[in-house]
Amino acid sequence: MVDQLRMFLDRVAAAVPPPDLVNEITKLAAEFNARLQSHEVAEYNQVAGQLIDLPGRAQLLTPAYTVEELDDQRAAGHVRFGRHHLGNNGAVHGGAIPLLFDDLLGRLALVGGRPKSRTAYLHIDYRSITPIDEDLQFEAWFEREEGRKRVLRGAIRHNERVCAEAHGLFVALRPGQP
Numbered sequence: 001m002v003d004q005l006r007m008f009l010d011r012v013a014a015a016v017p018p019p020d021l022v023n024e025i026t027k028l029a030a031e032f033n034a035r036l037q038s039h040e041v042a043e044y045n046q047v048a049g050q051l052i053d054l055p056g057r058a059q060l061l062t063p064a065y066t067v068e069e070l071d072d073q074r075a076a077g078h079v080r081f082g083r084h085h086l087g088n089n090g091a092v093h094g095g096a097i098p099l100l101f102d103d104l105l106g107r108l109a110l111v112g113g114r115p116k117s118r119t120a121y122l123h124i125d126y127r128s129i130t131p132i133d134e135d136l137q138f139e140a141w142f143e144r145e146e147g148r149k150r151v152l153r154g155a156i157r158h159n160e161r162v163c164a165e166a167h168g169l170f171v172a173l174r175p176g177q178p
């Protein structure tokens with residue numbers, strides 16, 4: 001379902017459909033919304049965002065990224081941004097790139113039985129355009145850990161070209177901290 005929804009968002013962004021089709025799809029979407037509404041659950045029971053083996057954890061906000069290598073210091077894999085994430089002129093929107101890094105670095109910050117943490121800051125350097133509709137490689141790694149502070153870095157590449165780099169601080173939560 002999430003794969004189809006991701007594709008739907010890409011299609012909506014790309015299409016200029018005739019009015020009849022817009023009306024038809026609007027009715028279908030309203031029907032889907034109504035059917036799902038009766039199955040809503042509390043945050044801690046939802047599965048979207050919890051399906052760690054699916055691209056982007058089945059979290060629609062996040063680009064569909066796949067982790068292929070993971071240990072307690074480093075993660076690597078690939079991501080493909082679609083038309084939904086287009087900024088302009090073939091380049092990914094500058095706001096979509098931190099989404100990937102926040103999720104990826106935040107996920108790595110948890111690995112190895114570490115307690116939950118939250119992003120204190122996330123700095124992005126946009127080194128060159130990040131293209132949509134291309135397979136891109138990413139890497140994330142620990143720079144250092146000091147008490148509750150975890151400093152991580154990441155990069156997205158299109159083949160040999162660096163598209164963006166990230167530098168983030170994640171702070172481990174104290175018991176009871178939201």
Ligand SMILES: CCCCCCCCCC(=O)SCCNC(=O)CCNC(=O)[C@H](O)C(C)(C)COP(=O)(O)OP(=O)(O)OC[C@H]1O[C@@H](n2cnc3c(N)ncnc32)[C@H](O)[C@@H]1OP(=O)(O)O
Nearest residue numbers: 052102103106107117118119120121147148149169171174
């Ligand atoms: C499998 C599932 C994977 C899921 C991955 C998803 C990851 C998504 C992660 C997120 O996006 S979380 C949402 C975005 N972040 C937030 O909403 C965080 C909001 N901010 C806070 O909750 C608090 O500010 C925070 C927990 C980050 C820190 O507050 P605390 O009161 O716990 O920490 P404190 O102020 O005691 O600072 C602890 C240390 O961190 C340092 N620090 C905190 N914020 C800093 C900052 N912004 N810049 C530099 N240093 C900072 C602080 O100086 C101090 O350093 P020292 O120990 O050396 O003195």
